[in-house]
Amino acid sequence: MPVIRSLSRVAKQALLSSPTCGCQPLAIAVRNISFSPRQVTSDASFHSVSFSETDHPKVLITGGLGQLGVGLAKLLRKRYGKNNVILSDIRKPPSNVFHSGPFIYSDILDYKNLREIVVNNRITWLVHYSALLSAVGEANVALARSVNITGLHNILDIAAEHGLRLFVPSTIGAFGPTSPRNPTPDLCVQRPRTIYGVSKVHAELMGEYYHHRYGLDFRCLRYPGIISADSMPGGGTTDYAVQIFHDAIKSGKFECNLRPDTRLPMMYIDDCLRATLEVMEAPADTLSMRTYNINAMSFTPEELAQELQKQMPELEVTYDVDPVRQAIADSWPMNFDDSNARNDWGWKHDYDLPELVQTMLNFFATERRMAQIN
Numbered sequence: 167m168p169v170i171r172s173l174s175r176v177a178k179q180a181l182l183s184s185p186t187c188g189c190q191p192l193a194i195a196v197r198n199i200s201f202s203p204r205q206v207t208s209d210a211s212f213h214s215v216s217f218s219e220t221d222h223p224k225v226l227i228t229g230g231l232g233q234l235g236v237g238l239a240k241l242l243r244k245r246y247g248k249n250n251v252i253l254s255d256i257r258k259p260p261s262n263v264f265h266s267g268p269f270i271y272s273d274i275l276d277y278k279n280l281r282e283i284v285v286n287n288r289i290t291w292l293v294h295y296s297a298l299l300s301a302v303g304e305a306n307v308a309l310a311r312s313v314n315i316t317g318l319h320n321i322l323d324i325a326a327e328h329g330l331r332l333f334v335p336s337t338i339g340a341f342g343p344t345s346p347r348n349p350t351p352d353l354c355v356q357r358p359r360t361i362y363g364v365s366k367v368h369a370e371l372m373g374e375y376y377h378h379r380y381g382l383d384f385r386c387l388r389y390p391g392i393i394s395a396d397s398m399p400g401g402g403t404t405d406y407a408v409q410i411f412h413d414a415i416k417s418g419k420f421e422c423n424l425r426p427d428t429r430l431p432m433m434y435i436d437d438c439l440r441a442t443l444e445v446m447e448a449p450a451d452t453l454s455m456r457t458y459n460i461n462a463m464s465f466t467p468e469e470l471a472q473e474l475q476k477q478m479p480e481l482e483v484t485y486d487v488d489p490v491r492q493a494i495a496d497s498w499p500m501n502f503d504d505s506n507a508r509n510d511w512g513w514k515h516d517y518d519l520p521e522l523v524q525t526m527l528n529f530f531a532t533e534r535r536m537a538q539i540n
C-alpha cells in the first residue's frame with residue numbers, strides 16, 4: 167500500500183519535527199501527497215457544462231463487462247469521446263464491445279497492474295464496478311471477500327495516490343433486517359447479513375474515511391436493483407426482474423425465485439447510468455454527503471407480472487422460492503428514501519413501472535424485427 171506507507175513516513179518525520187500536538191503531522195502528510203482530482207471545473211454540471219477536448223476526464227471502468235459497465239462506457243464515450251473511456255475486466259470481451267472503444271485487461275487484485283494502467287493512460291476518473299453480487303457472494307464468500315474488500319483497498323489506494331475522482335456503487339443490500347425498511351433513509355442502522363452487503367458498507371465507510379482523511383474525491387450511490395434489456399445481471403437477488411422479460415418473450419412462462427409479495431426498490435438502467443454521470447459531474451459543493459440513496463420505483467414480482475400481463479395476457483407466472491435469495495430480499499429495503507440526492511444535486515428518475523415495462527418490451531420487439539430482417 168504505497169500511499170499508506172508514504173503517509174506514515176511523512177507523518178513520522180512530521181511528528182519528530184513537531185514538538186506540540188498530534189494534529190500537525192496529519193496536515194503535513196496530506197499536503198505531501200498530491201491530491202488534485204479536479205479534472206473538470208468545480209462548477210461543472212451535466213446539464214449546463216459541455217467539456218472541451220482538453221478538459222475531458224480520462225475514465226477507467228473496472229468490472230466493465232458486467233450488467234452495467236458496457237452501458238456506462240457507451241454513455242460516457244458519447245459525452246467525453248470514445249478514446250477517453252477505457253473499459254476493463256478479467257473476462258474476454260465480446261467482439262462488439264471490443265470494437266466499440268478501448269478495452270484493457272485489469273484484475274483489481276493486482277495493484278501493480280492497476281497502477282500501470284492508471285499511469286500509462288493518464289486516468290483521472292475511476293468507476294469501480296468489479297464486484298461479486300449478493301447471491302453469488304453467498305455461494306463463494308472467500309472470493310467475494312477478496313474481490314469486494316481487498317480489491318476495494320487497491321482501488322482506494324490507487325485513487326488516492328493519483329488524485330483520481332472515484333465512483334464506487336453501493337446498493338440497497340448495504341442495509342439489513344434492523345434497518346428501517348419502508349422507507350430506508352440515507353443515514354440509519356446498517357447491519358447487512360450478506361458478505362456483499364458487509365463489503366459495500368465497508369466500501370462506503372472506507373471511501374468516506376479517505377475523503378475526510380486524505381481529501382479523496384470519493385462519490386458513491388446506493389443503486390436499487392437495476393433492470394436492463396441488453397445486458398444480463400451477474401447473480402443478484404433482484405435478477406428475477408430482468409429474467410421475467412426474457413422468459414416471457416421466449417416461452418410465455420416464468421418461474422419466480424422470490425415470493426409474489428416481495429417488495430424491492432428497482433430502477434431502469436438508463437436512469438442508473440445517468441445518475442452516475444450526474445453525481446460524477448456534480449460540483450463538489452453541492453454534495454453534502456459522499457454516499458447517497460437513489461431510487462425510481464418499488465414493486466413486487468406480482469405487480470411486475472401484472473404490468474407485463476397488460477401487454478402479454480397469456481404470460482404464466484409461477485413461484486418456486488429460493489430460500490437464500492428470499493432471506494436476503496426480506497432483509498433489504500422495500501422503499502428507498504432518496505430525498506437527499508434529489509435536493510442536493512437534482513436527482514430525478516425518468517422511468518416508473520409502466521414506462522419500464524413498455525421500454526423493455528419495445529427493445530425485444532425491435533430485436534426480433536431486426537433478427538427477422540437479417
Ligand SMILES: NC(=O)c1ccc[n+]([C@@H]2O[C@H](COP(=O)([O-])OP(=O)(O)OC[C@H]3O[C@@H](n4cnc5c(N)ncnc54)[C@H](O)[C@@H]3O)[C@@H](O)[C@H]2O)c1
Pocket residue numbers: 228229230231232233234235254255256257272273274275294295296297298299313317335336337338388389390391392393398399400401402404
Ligand atoms: N446490477 C445491479 O442491480 C446493481 C445494484 C446495486 C449495485 N450494483 C453494483 O454495481 C456494480 C456493477 O454491477 P454489475 O451488475 O455490472 O455487476 P456484474 O456482476 O454484472 O459484473 C461485475 C464484473 O466484475 C468483474 N470482476 C470480478 N472479479 C474481478 C476482478 N478480480 N478484477 C476485475 N473485475 C472483476 C466480473 O468479471 C464482472 O464482469 C457492482 O459493484 C454492483 O455491486 C449493481
Ligand SMILES: C[C@@H](O)[C@H](N)C(=O)O
Pocket residue numbers: 299300301336337338339362389390391392399401402403404405
Ligand atoms: C441490488 C443489487 O445490489 C444486486 N442486483 C443484487 O441483487 O445483488
